[in-house]
Amino acid sequence: xxxxxxxxxxxxxxxxxxxxxxxxxxxxxxxxxxxxxxxxxxxxxxxxxxxxxxxxxxxxxxxxxxxxxxxxxxxxxxxxxxxxxxxxxxxxxxxxxxxxxxxxxxxxx
Numbered sequence: 001x002x003x004x005x006x007x008x009x010x011x012x013x014x015x016x017x018x019x020x021x022x023x024x025x026x027x028x029x030x031x032x033x034x035x036x037x038x039x040x041x042x043x044x045x046x047x048x049x050x051x052x053x054x055x056x057x058x059x060x061x062x063x064x065x066x067x068x069x070x071x072x073x074x075x076x077x078x079x080x081x082x083x084x085x086x087x088x089x090x091x092x093x094x095x096x097x098x099x100x101x102x103x104x105x106x107x108x109x
Contacts, residue, residue, distance in 0.1 A: 041056055042056065052069070059075075
């Protein structure tokens with residue numbers, strides 16, 4: 001009699017677990033279907049039927065069926081290098097514009 005009670009409680013608990021589990025994971029279904037709200041700095045990439053949520057501009061390599069993404073340090077170093085390059089281009093453009101204004105005799109504020 002005691003075995004039947006323990007077994008029935010076990011089965012009830014197990015069935016409850018199977019009923020609750022899908023609803024707990026259903027919140028992720030929208031993300032898989034592309035309905036998620038991404039921040040402006042994130043993007044989804046689909047490779048081999050798998051979706052990855054990554055920072056925008058993350059580089060990846062695909063060799064012999066293995067996909068590897070650049071690590072956080074590599075990503076940050078590359079992005080900083082890109083920003084420094086853009087900053088240098090902006091500074092050069094500003095200097096060029098200053099020369100143009102001065103050559104025309106226009107006062108700079």
